[in-house]
Amino acid sequence: MCDPFTDNACLATLATLGSAIASIIAAGVTAWMAIETRRMATATNRSVNLQYQPVLGVRAVVVDLGITESIDETELAQQPQGITAITVGLELFNAGQVEVTYSMKTMRVLFFNRTSDDGRWLSRGGSILPGSSIVFRHPTIILDPPITTFPAKGKIDAIFEYYHDNLEIRKIRQARLEYMIAPGPGEFLVSWTFIDGSPAV
Numbered sequence: 060m061c062d063p064f065t066d067n068a069c070l071a072t073l074a075t076l077g078s079a080i081a082s083i084i085a086a087g088v089t090a091w092m093a094i095e096t097r098r099m100a101t102a103t104n105r106s107v108n109l110q111y112q113p114v115l116g117v118r119a120v121v122v123d124l125g126i127t128e129s130i131d132e133t134e135l136a137q138q139p140q141g142i143t144a145i146t147v148g149l150e151l152f153n154a155g156q157v158e159v160t161y162s163m164k165t166m167r168v169l170f171f172n173r174t175s176d177d178g179r180w181l182s183r184g185g186s187i188l189p190g191s192s193i194v195f196r197h198p199t200i201i202l203d204p205p206i207t208t209f210p211a212k213g214k215i216d217a218i219f220e221y222y223h224d225n226l227e228i229r230k231i232r233q234a235r236l237e238y239m240i241a242p243g244p245g246e247f248l249v250s251w252t253f254i255d256g257s258p259a260v
Contacts, residue, residue, distance in 0.1 A: 114155035141205030148196035170213035210241035
């Protein structure tokens with residue numbers, strides 16, 4: 060083994076070896092930093108892209124009812140009022156961070172085995188700001204004779220599409236729900252359940 064304190068050639072060899080080791084360590088650190096930088100950039104891009112993804116879903120079932128008028132308070136106390144018409148709507152909620160444009164492709168509403176779709180829609184879609192919602196209503200179903208048997212059940216089957224600013228990238232979602240209407244204290248109560256809320260294919 061050489062003595063670097065007395066042998067200049069040994070000292071030069073050790074210096075060269077140390078320089079080589081330092082170069083290898085520096086190369087390793089540089090490679091690690093490049094990998095970490097690329098990983099962080101990928102994660103940042105993914106996070107930014109997620110922020111600009113449109114998100115639209117169903118938050119509630121909204122029901123407007125036409126009610127038969129009772130002649131006197133005694134009759135009202137003895138039997139529930141009848142429902143002569145029903146308008147069912149879906150509250151669509153924009154849970155994302157960008158404005159969403161939506162279009163209702165189909166919406167079929169069934170109530171107590173009765174339905175109506177005469178094609179006279181007030182609109183087929185619109186825009187919803189982030190954190191806001193809109194109620195899309197199905198045409199009114201006229202109930203003749205009125206519904207007086209409760210609880211009364213119904214179904215909703217809807218397909219809507221939505222997008223942010225890229226017309227080529229549209230998301231399509233299917234919403235199948237069941238709802239039930241029952242008399243409550245002073246008003247009718249509405250409850251509902253999702254059957255399917257998956258993306259449509």
